[in-house]
Amino acid sequence: MPPAIAPFLVGLVVAPIAKRLVKPVVRGVIKTSVEIALDVKRAAQEAGEGVHDLAAEVAAEVFADKSDAADAPRPNVVGQGKPGTKTRQATAPAT
Numbered sequence: 001m002p003p004a005i006a007p008f009l010v011g012l013v014v015a016p017i018a019k020r021l022v023k024p025v026v027r028g029v030i031k032t033s034v035e036i037a038l039d040v041k042r043a044a045q046e047a048g049e050g051v052h053d054l055a056a057e058v059a060a061e062v063f064a065d066k067s068d069a070a071d072a073p074r075p076n077v078v079g080q081g082k083p084g085t086k087t088r089q090a091t092a093p094a095t
Helices: 004-073
Strands: none
Touching: none
């Protein structure tokens, strides 16, 4: 018998057995990797939503601070008017 026939015959016997054992293992590995990918995708989406929520809150606070600053009464300081306008100085009332 030539030396190549023995490994060939062993391969014919072992291949179907290996197929029955390897297929479930490969299927499990693929299933697990798909589940992990979906979990990572879900976690990234939730993190993104958290960042968007935080950005919206900060933007609302900044807008509120700016509108509060615009609505606050400003002190009447002599010499601080709009550029190009004349400002009047307060005079003391006559007694």
